[in-house]
Amino acid sequence: MEDLQKVQWRRTELIISFLLRWGLWLSATVIAVGMVTSWIAPNSRGFSPQELARLTQSQGGEAPGVPHHLNEWVSGLVAFDAGTIIALGIVLLIALPVVRVALSAFLFLSERDLTYVALSSLVLGVLLFGLFLGKGL
Amino acid sequence: MHLQDLMVQSPHVFEFLLLLLSIAAGIFGALLGLGGGIVIVPALTLLFGIHIRYAIGASIVAVIATSSGAAAAYVRDRMTNIRVAMFLEVATTLGALIGAALSTRLASRYLFLAFATIMILSAYMMFRRRATEERPRSVLGSRLAHRLRLNSSYPDRQQNREVAYGVQRVGLGFLLMLGAGVLSGLLGVGSGVLKVPAMDAAMNLPIKVSTATSNFMIGVTAAASAGFYFSRGDIVPFLVAPVALGVFIGAWIGTKLMARLKSSRLRVMFIAVLVFVALQMALRFVKGGG
Numbered sequence: 001m002e003d004l005q006k007v008q009w010r011r012t013e014l015i016i017s018f019l020l021r022w023g024l025w026l027s028a029t030v031i032a033v034g035m036v037t038s039w040i041a042p043n044s045r046g047f048s049p050q051e052l053a054r055l056t057q058s059q060g061g062e063a064p065g066v067p068h069h070l071n072e073w074v075s076g077l078v079a080f081d082a083g084t085i086i087a088l089g090i091v092l093l094i095a096l097p098v099v100r101v102a103l104s105a106f107l108f109l110s111e112r113d114l115t116y117v118a119l120s121s122l123v124l125g126v127l128l129f130g131l132f133l134g135k136g137l
Numbered sequence: 138m139h140l141q142d143l144m145v146q147s148p149h150v151f152e153f154l155l156l157l158l159s160i161a162a163g164i165f166g167a168l169l170g171l172g173g174g175i176v177i178v179p180a181l182t183l184l185f186g187i188h189i190r191y192a193i194g195a196s197i198v199a200v201i202a203t204s205s206g207a208a209a210a211y212v213r214d215r216m217t218n219i220r221v222a223m224f225l226e227v228a229t230t231l232g233a234l235i236g237a238a239l240s241t242r243l244a245s246r247y248l249f250l251a252f253a254t255i256m257i258l259s260a261y262m263m264f265r266r267r268a269t270e271e272r273p274r275s276v277l278g279s280r281l282a283h284r285l286r287l288n289s290s291y292p293d294r295q296q297n298r299e300v301a302y303g304v305q306r307v308g309l310g311f312l313l314m315l316g317a318g319v320l321s322g323l324l325g326v327g328s329g330v331l332k333v334p335a336m337d338a339a340m341n342l343p344i345k346v347s348t349a350t351s352n353f354m355i356g357v358t359a360a361a362s363a364g365f366y367f368s369r370g371d372i373v374p375f376l377v378a379p380v381a382l383g384v385f386i387g388a389w390i391g392t393k394l395m396a397r398l399k400s401s402r403l404r405v406m407f408i409a410v411l412v413f414v415a416l417q418m419a420l421r422f423v424k425g426g427g
């Protein structure tokens with residue numbers, strides 16, 4: 001029984017490791033594609049001199065180049081806009097640890113480890129809360 | 138501040154310089170066991186004239202990239218204590234949100250002061266850890282550690298056996314991680330340089346396990362504040378792309394070089410650089426910079 005648990009746990013570790021590596025490569029590739037696109041395509045959103053000049057001060061407001069609404073995301077991706085693609089890669093990168101925690105929660109659930117299901121759910125809650133908190137402040 | 142003008146006049150050259158700098162930061166980070174964060178924010182603010190809030194945004198994303206890469210390897214090598222990580226992540230993520238919220242409320246000059254402090258602290262930690270000999274660990278865990286099933290073992294390659302260890306002072310570890318989380322969220326760094334000694338000294342985790350577990354946690358901690366910064370608009374694709382990719386590439390190069398280079402001399406050099414840059418950051422605080 002002990003050995004089976006060890007095998008299961010080892011499998012858990014390998015799944016997590018695989019997810020981290022795969023997700024990382026995916027987001028890095030997307031960001032790289034976006035960056036290269038910004039070199040070859042002119043008029044990418046958020047790359048104009050006026051918007052870039054803002055970065056030396058703290059004027060606040062939305063970040064240049066990041067889509068604010070869903071239709072901006074869609075139109076940006078369809079147009080293969082560099083800023084939108086990079087933003088997508090960034091979102092994937094930020095989502096990666098979140099997905100990892102969610103995956104851990106499920107794995108703990110499959111092992112009937114309720115204490116850790118609770119703990120990982122708590123962490124997940126904090127992570128998601130942070131995402132919405134930013135908009136308020 | 139000529140580089141600032143370059144950003145507006147020739148953004149691609151600016152971006153390329155950012156990329157080069159980030160690759161260098163990634164290489165040094167991998168060789169010295171630091172994240173990129175501690176180098177990125179000062180470089181972006183002092184050298185490139187970027188406002189600190191966007192520098193922090195770029196840095197925190199880069200931190201996710203580098204730590205996830207290392208974390209994957211450590212988990213595969215069975216060094217990471219996933220339960221300790223999950224338990225402590227409650228503290229670090231809460232701390233990260235507190236830190237990020239604080240960061241938006243404080244006047245930027247105080248961020249420079251905080252940064253100078255953490256750099257001096259990191260330099261001190263690096264200085265202290267010159268002789269990283271693993272010492273024999275107690276296998277007795279505290280009662281709470283037993284309840285939470287934190288005690289574990291790791292494969293020691295040199296001794297060619299499984300080494301067991303008991304986890305202690307769980308409550309203290311939790312508090313320390315809360316503090317580390319606040320720093321991470323506040324300044325956009327990984328604060329692994331503080332997490333590792335905390336787990337090693339306070340909680341009795343072997344150094345390799347502390348390093349692996351810390352790396353595992355850094356990504357989640359960074360994601361907590363990154364989500365916050367993203368919705369606030371501090372994460373700018375133009376900056377983040379070269380920085381995150383550069384540090385990622387640099388870290389990869391750094392791990393390849395690790396076998397060949399003597400890190401002790403580099404360490405001494407880097408401690409000197411840290412102190413020097415810390416003073417520059419403190420100067421910005423005095424000047425009231427943003």
